Amino acid sequence: MFKNNIYIIVDDTGLGTLREFFGYLSLKINLNISVFSNLKITNPIFFREILHSQSKLEITDDFKDFQNNSSKIYANDIKFFNSLVYSYQNSNADKNFNCKCFLLIFSNNNNQYKTQIDKCKEAGFIVIATEQSKCIINTIDYILGPEKVLKKIYQIILRNVNDRNDKYKKLFEENQEIIIKILNLVKQKYNFDYRAFKENTIIRRIEKRMSLANMNFESYYNFISESEKEKDLLYKEFLIGVTEFFRDKEIFETFKEKVVPKICENSENEIRVWTAACSTGEEAYTVAIVIYDYMQQNSIKKELKIFATDIDLNALKNAGDGIYSVSSVENVPEYYREKYFIQKNGNYKIDEKLRKLIIFAFHDVINDPPFIKIDFLSCRNLFIYLKPEIQTKVLSNFRFSLKQNGFLMLGISETIGEMNKYFEAYDYKIKIFRRI
Numbered sequence: 001m002f003k004n005n006i007y008i009i010v011d012d013t014g015l016g017t018l019r020e021f022f023g024y025l026s027l028k029i030n031l032n033i034s035v036f037s038n039l040k041i042t043n044p045i046f047f048r049e050i051l052h053s054q055s056k057l058e059i060t061d062d063f064k065d066f067q068n069n070s071s072k073i074y075a076n077d078i079k080f081f082n083s084l085v086y087s088y089q090n091s092n093a094d095k096n097f098n099c100k101c102f103l104l105i106f107s108n109n110n111n112q113y114k115t116q117i118d119k120c121k122e123a124g125f126i127v128i129a130t131e132q133s134k135c136i137i138n139t140i141d142y143i144l145g146p147e148k149v150l151k152k153i154y155q156i157i158l159r160n161v162n163d164r165n166d167k168y169k170k171l172f173e174e175n176q177e178i179i180i181k182i183l184n185l186v187k188q189k190y191n192f193d194y195r196a197f198k199e200n201t202i203i204r205r206i207e208k209r210m211s212l213a214n215m216n217f218e219s220y221y222n223f224i225s226e227s228e229k230e231k232d233l234l235y236k237e238f239l240i241g242v243t244e245f246f247r248d249k250e251i252f253e254t255f256k257e258k259v260v261p262k263i264c265e266n267s268e269n270e271i272r273v274w275t276a277a278c279s280t281g282e283e284a285y286t287v288a289i290v291i292y293d294y295m296q297q298n299s300i301k302k303e304l305k306i307f308a309t310d311i312d313l314n315a316l317k318n319a320g321d322g323i324y325s326v327s328s329v330e331n332v333p334e335y336y337r338e339k340y341f342i343q344k345n346g347n348y349k350i351d352e353k354l355r356k357l358i359i360f361a362f363h364d365v366i367n368d369p370p371f372i373k374i375d376f377l378s379c380r381n382l383f384i385y386l387k388p389e390i391q392t393k394v395l396s397n398f399r400f401s402l403k404q405n406g407f408l409m410l411g412i413s414e415t416i417g418e419m420n421k422y423f424e425a426y427d428y429k430i431k432i433f434r435r436i
Contacts, residue, residue: 011038014106022147034074088406105129122242205237213250252414281319284308322350370401
């Protein structure tokens with residue numbers, strides 16, 4: 001199902017590009033193509049007619065029919081997109097040795113699709129856009145004209161071979177010396193401690209940049225030695241933070257019902273919160289909204305102070321600006337969106353009373369001393385990239401940071417491991433723990 005998939009998002013500004021792209025397709029493409037429309041006219045029949053006029057391949061909106069017939073193109077509304085990406089993330093895609101997936105954005109405004117881009121980046125997609133974004137999105141891999149998109153896709157697919165886990169292990173063993181040289185170049189510029197990351201994570205990120213540049217380790221080392229821009233890009237690969245407002249809604253429903261009342265009850269005059277590895281700030285604002293709104297609804301007169309930290313200065317700047325695209329806030333419940341966001345120039349801006357609650361700051365959770373007297377600490381989906389011994393070190397810092405009976409929230413696939421004698425599971429299903 002997921003071998004060499006191309007997902008295309010198109011709106012009214014990209015229809016011409018879409019037609020041109022399909023003009024380059026042949027009947028023997030050996031690619032699965034799904035097209036999702038964000039057109040003003042969203043009638044599926046109208047959309048299929050647009051595709052039929054350009055493509056020699058049959059168009060279907062029946063996903064089962066598409067799965068069983070590689071000579072068809074799947075077409076549907078953009079609302080079906082996230083569910084397909086979610087199914088990809090939860091499949092055995094890592095075991096599909098030759099699996100490569102691509103997201104193509106055919107629009108004059110890539111920034112409105114930041115949520116979709118982030119989801120795909122988290123799932124390991126290559127992202128290609130045909131227009132320069134008005135707002136910089138570091139996670140777009142290529143800006144290419146429609147005539148060059150397919151050529152680049154085939155070039156990347158041809159480089160994707162062998163079992164990933166075995167491949168990364170073998171790559172590290174065979175190229176350890178030059179890999180360390182590459183990493184040291186980034187470390188010298190950014191004081192980046194690559195030793196904290198799992199070897200597979202390191203190799204995946206380097207191999208990704210090498211693949212995009214069509215280079216081997218030696219040529220890539222020579223290239224990055226001379227290119228400050230490439231050092232920046234590799235560093236950003238390690239810092240990719242996938243976040244969104246109200247990510248995993250059921251988690252925040254439980255947080256509101258079971259955790260926030262306890263936080264308010266156990267604190268004295270000040271409620272102190274820390275969201276570590278906050279990236280561009282969506283989760284920090286989500287936590288702030290839920291706690292602040294609960295306090296307002298229940299007339300709780302306590303000071304709320306939230307520390308939101310990361311090592312990515314660009315992400316922190318975006319978080320501090322508090323300006324997000326329409327697609328970025330689509331998961332925010334309408335009640336919260338109307339109350340805590342202001343529409344401005346086609347985007348949404350965080351209300352100033354909420355923005356003042358949060359201090360965004362540079363902080364390295366591995367090496368810097370932690371904040372103290374914290375009532376609630378959120379650090380989701382960082383540990384999956386870190387070595388076990390580093391996870392234990394960070395959790396030890398978090399233990400010191402939290403008050404007695406303070407709460408810790410981790411990512412859904414993360415655990416407290418050896419630190420279980422210091423934390424108890426408050427709600428293990430959604431990975432909320434309490435310091436004991």
